[in-house]
Amino acid sequence: MDIPFVVLLIEPEDLEFELLEQRIRFAGLTCRMGRIRAVDNLAATLSELKPNVIVCEFQMPDFFGLEVLRACRSISPDVPFIFIADRPRQFDIDVVKRLGAMALVDRADRDELPVALRRAVNIALEKSTYRSFRASA
Numbered sequence: 001m002d003i004p005f006v007v008l009l010i011e012p013e014d015l016e017f018e019l020l021e022q023r024i025r026f027a028g029l030t031c032r033m034g035r036i037r038a039v040d041n042l043a044a045t046l047s048e049l050k051p052n053v054i055v056c057e058f059q060m061p062d063f064f065g066l067e068v069l070r071a072c073r074s075i076s077p078d079v080p081f082i083f084i085a086d087r088p089r090q091f092d093i094d095v096v097k098r099l100g101a102m103a104l105v106d107r108a109d110r111d112e113l114p115v116a117l118r119r120a121v122n123i124a125l126e127k128s129t130y131r132s133f134r135a136s137a
Helices: 014-026 039-049 065-075 090-098 112-136
Strands: 005-010 031-036 053-057 081-085 103-106
Touching: 005 014, 005 039, 005 112, 014 031, 014 112, 031 039, 039 065, 053 065, 053 112, 065 081, 065 090, 081 112, 090 103, 103 112
Parallel strands: 005 031, 005 053, 053 081, 081 103
Antiparallel strands: none
């Protein structure tokens, strides 16, 4: 992907963060990455980083991913949100989509996250182009 974009990874575990970062880079995606380990500095990070996409661990030791999704939707409602999990159940996939996440991808599938990221960036670009068009009309 030629267009650089910003990804916010919400992942408390260092090793998992490094693996996600490697997977994104290996897929050839040009992006800048930010990271937070906990939600207590979520608002400040979203304001400062201005991510194009948010990728979040679905289940974390100290908080549940759906809480993060709700918080992100209240702060940055137009930013595509992708969950990542180990062997997600179809029920969970349906729930997160109904609540506004773009996807819940399986951590074990090497191709699923890059595909979801490309789709999210394209959606974000379309929304941005539409808003620019509406503002100039």
